[in-house]
Amino acid sequence: MSLLPENLKYALSHEWANAEAQHIVRVGITDFAQEELGDLVYVELPDVGRRVDANESCATVESVKTASDILSPVSGEIVDVNSAVVDDPEKINDDPYGAWLFCVKADDMSQLEQLLTLDAYQKMITG
Numbered sequence: 587m588s589l590l591p592e593n594l595k596y597a598l599s600h601e602w603a604n605a606e607a608q609h610i611v612r613v614g615i616t617d618f619a620q621e622e623l624g625d626l627v628y629v630e631l632p633d634v635g636r637r638v639d640a641n642e643s644c645a646t647v648e649s650v651k652t653a654s655d656i657l658s659p660v661s662g663e664i665v666d667v668n669s670a671v672v673d674d675p676e677k678i679n680d681d682p683y684g685a686w687l688f689c690v691k692a693d694d695m696s697q698l699e700q701l702l703t704l705d706a707y708q709k710m711i712t713g
Contacts, residue, residue, distance in 0.1 A: 590616070590617070590704050590707065590708060591683050591704075592704050594683070594704070595659070595698050595701035595702065595703070596616065596701055596702040596703075596704070596706070596707035597657065597659050597701055597702070598702070598710070599641075599657050600615055600616045600618055600619035600622075601613055601614065601615055601616070601619075601656060601657060601659055602614050602615070602616050602682075602683065603659040603660070603698060603701060604686075605695060605698055606689075608691070609662070609691050609692045609693075609695055610665065610689050610690070610691055610692070611659060611660050611662070611689065611690045611691075611692050611695075611698065612686045612688075612689050613656070613658065613659060613686060613687055613688055613689070613690065614678070614682060614683065614685060614686040614687050615647065615654075615656065615678065615682055615687070616682060616683075616707075616711075617682045617683070618711045619654070619682070620678055620679050620682045623647065623649040623651065623652065623654060624649040624650055624651045625649055625650055625676065625679060626647055626648065626649050626675035626676060626678050626679055627648055627649060627650060627675055628646075628647070628648040628653075628675060629645070629646070629647050629648075629671050629672050629675045629678070629687070630645060630646040630647075630672075631645050631667040631668070631669070631671075631672060631687060631688055632644040632645055632664045632667065632688055633664065633667075634664050634665060634666065634667060635663065635664065636663070636664045637661075637662070637663055637664075638658040638661065638662065638663075638664060638690060639658070639661045640658060640659060640660050640661045640697050640700075641657050641658070641659075642657060642658050643655035643656065643657055644656065644657070644658050644664070644688070645687055645688060647675070647678065647687075648675075656687060658688075658690055659690075659697065659698065659701055660690055660692040660693070660694070660695070660697040660698060661690075661692065661693045661694065661697065662690040662691045662692040662693045663690065663691045664688055664689070664690055665689050665690065665691045666688065666689040667687070667688045667689075668685065668686050668687055668688065670685075671685050671686075671687060
């Protein structure tokens with residue numbers, strides 16, 4: 587398993603969130619999630635401009651084994667999506683922390699405080 591980036595926050599549902607400038611939160615799935623799913627074959631991303639609530643399903647990744655809903659870690663507006671992963675879902679398997687899925691302009695950045703730290707997430711996935 588690859589090392590988890592320290593600068594990210596982690597959701598119980600295995601998304602990572604990166605707080606960026608101007609209330610932008612970049613979201614992807616963790617290495618643990620992509621390992622559990624297996625080879626990804628399909629990605630469905632939310633429409634830019636869509637409003638989402640924290641913990642709302644707004645994207646889907648599918649592997650040969652299963653489909654998994656991707657939840658937004660914060661409430662806000664979808665301002666960007668990574669169309670490269672729609673065309674080539676395997677990018678997520680190859681680089682789960684580089685192949686982000688979508689960006690949310692957060693209504694309230696303090697919602698990120700509800701997410702797990704690196705240490706807490708690592709403890710969760712290693713038992």
